[in-house]
Amino acid sequence: MSLERNEPGSGKPGKVYLIGAGPGAADLITVRGARILAQAEVVLHDALVTEDMLQLCPQAVKISVGKRSGQRSTAQTHINQQLVECAAQYKLVVRLKGGDPMMFGRADEELRALEEAGIEIEVVPGITTALAAAAATKHPLTKRGIARSVAFFTSSTAPNQPEQMALPDCDTLVQYMGGKEAMATARRLLAQGRPPDLPVVVVENCSRSNQCIMRLKLSELEQGLSHFTGPVLVMIGEAFAARNPTDAGT
Amino acid sequence: MSLERNEPGSGKPGKVYLIGAGPGAADLITVRGARILAQAEVVLHDALVTEDMLQLCPQAVKISVGKRSGQRSTAQTHINQQLVECAAQYKLVVRLKGGDPMMFGRADEELRALEEAGIEIEVVPGITTALAAAAATKHPLTKRGIARSVAFFTSSTAPNQPEQMALPDCDTLVQYMGGKEAMATARRLLAQGRPPDLPVVVVENCSRSNQCIMRLKLSELEQGLSHFTGPVLVMIGEAFAARNPTDAGT
Known part of the structure; x- marks a missing residue:
């Protein structure tokens, strides 16, 4: 499948979906989350997201942005920047987070960075x-x-x-x-x-x-x-x- | 589709799935929950479960066991009894609850009644x-x-x-x-x-x-x-x- 990249200079950024992957089993994502994953051009995922889950998006470019507690917190700034850059390059970007994105997931910082860059966002809940x-x-x-x-x-x-x-x-x-x-x-x-x-x-x-x-x-x-x-x-x-x-x- | 009922006197009760329907939208159930719903012979559902959601199990007998706060709590005893009776009649029984079944859902009482009757149970979480x-x-x-x-x-x-x-x-x-x-x-x-x-x-x-x-x-x-x-x-x-x-x- 050829990836539909945004035309350079087209000016319209892509849409970013913050999706909860759930606890690990590939069938504990929501139907909505699975459907969007199957359409994603690029998926930025946590270390906690399983291989089984990533098989739901064989067509997508996968970027591991995993960080475990203990690593430097500057890593989050880098993830925010990657999300904004991906939205400039691709039309359908997924940020896939273990569990639910809105609990213990640093979503506030990612939402803020995307909103400041004028990027459209949708959040799909996950099983915490x-x-x-x-x-x-x-x-x-x-x-x-x-x-x-x-x-x-x-x-x-x-x-x-x-x-x-x-x-x-x-x-x-x-x-x-x-x-x-x-x-x-x-x-x-x-x-x-x-x-x-x-x-x-x-x-x-x-x-x-x-x-x-x-x-x-x-x-x-x-x-x-x-x-x-x-x-x-x-x-x-x-x-x-x-x-x-x-x-x-x- | 003909429903596979248990033979009278066969002695082996069916399996009951407690499934979380999520908040309402039909695509906010998990992939696992949707798959089991599509195989269910009978679905006992809350008043909070939407019509859209029930379209995921066109083949199933649907029993509304909805109760809203304010009704008498004896209604729960009746639901427990219905679950046990359904497991005696059908092989695949779904108890579909709004949100997640394990939070504010009286699941303890239903699990207890089913366990006491020796019925196999599986719980599928839902988006709370x-x-x-x-x-x-x-x-x-x-x-x-x-x-x-x-x-x-x-x-x-x-x-x-x-x-x-x-x-x-x-x-x-x-x-x-x-x-x-x-x-x-x-x-x-x-x-x-x-x-x-x-x-x-x-x-x-x-x-x-x-x-x-x-x-x-x-x-x-x-x-x-x-x-x-x-x-x-x-x-x-x-x-x-x-x-x-x-x-x-x-």
């Missing part, structure tokens, strides 16, 4: 990992009379952020990228008086072939999760109590 | 309305240095619940089914010292043809949202500040 993890473990995040509010949070790695951000006081707590930081979260929750046997579910590589589900207690979470290497989601709360004895062992 | 609303309004729910945690909550209509549940202390607050209750939420947030000009975005009928987006301030939310009639999502926080002057008017 917490909901895929709830589905995979068959544990609803809310439970009548037991869990009526849910908080999603992450740990900041930015040097100018206070490390000890207040923990949300919701019934259900979900910590994204919670591998190393979950130990500190557990310690603080215990200090706040949450019970040591509060159920915890940890999901690594959610929805992928190497998905790993671990059930433990808050007091055990305090001991750390050092053996996980992939993206880890930590879910804490009474909502994660086993429904029946057979459920507890899975 | 808050993420579709963030996409529609182009307002990320998190924002580097400004909004690092997000709470999803709803108002209880159960008679045995305390009406004045503590409001989550997250940076971004999203109240589901927030039409009538949002006024009280605003009043309490103001009393807690949140600023009167805190940005609020209200989305009615998210992702549907009659979607309505309204931008206001916390002090204005306190005056009420009486003119909305459809499902209303209320999003509150600094993350919803307009990025630029043209953005404010949309």
Whole structure:
């Protein structure tokens, strides 16, 4: 397929779609997201986007703009610039982000850069990992009379952020990228008086072939999760109590 | 198409899929959800599931099990019973729920009833309305240095619940089914010292043809949202500040 590039000097930039890829499995993207991906001329994707997912856009030029926490934050400025440059070159540009683009995805900075350059944008939501993890473990995040509010949070790695951000006081707590930081979260929750046997579910590589589900207690979470290497989601709360004895062992 | 019913007395119940339909638009279901819907023999769906969505399963028997808040909670027991009965009759049963099935969806009760009856279950996540609303309004729910945690909550209509549940202390607050209750939420947030000009975005009928987006301030939310009639999502926080002057008017 020949790519329809914008004529040099035509002046009309392309349209950029910010699309949520979902947690990893290629069929957990939305129908709308898959349809646009199949039409994309260029796809700028995160490190968390799987190979299976990229097979939905065989026709597109693929640019990996992956960055993991720990790398310099200037990388985001470079991604913003790449997006603007791609929109000048191509008519249909996709920025494909793991999970949902509007939660923990630096979308604000990308939207701002594109808007300042006068580029048309559309956002297509994706399945955020917490909901895929709830589905995979068959544990609803809310439970009548037991869990009526849910908080999603992450740990900041930015040097100018206070490390000890207040923990949300919701019934259900979900910590994204919670591998190393979950130990500190557990310690603080215990200090706040949450019970040591509060159920915890940890999901690594959610929805992928190497998905790993671990059930433990808050007091055990305090001991750390050092053996996980992939993206880890930590879910804490009474909502994660086993429904029946057979459920507890899975 | 002839429906493959289980042989009476065959003893092997069907499989039940709890599927998230997403916010309403038929192409905001996942690829997996759409594929299973197209194979379903019977679909038990909420009142919030759109006609467009039901066109994805022309072959299926459709049973509306919709209930709106305000109806008696015994209705849920009846839905649980219907699910178990359908699994005895059909091989592929879909329980289609608006948004995501694992958040504010009474999934716990349905899972419990099905598990007790020994029925195989699979959960397919869906786009929860808050993420579709963030996409529609182009307002990320998190924002580097400004909004690092997000709470999803709803108002209880159960008679045995305390009406004045503590409001989550997250940076971004999203109240589901927030039409009538949002006024009280605003009043309490103001009393807690949140600023009167805190940005609020209200989305009615998210992702549907009659979607309505309204931008206001916390002090204005306190005056009420009486003119909305459809499902209303209320999003509150600094993350919803307009990025630029043209953005404010949309």
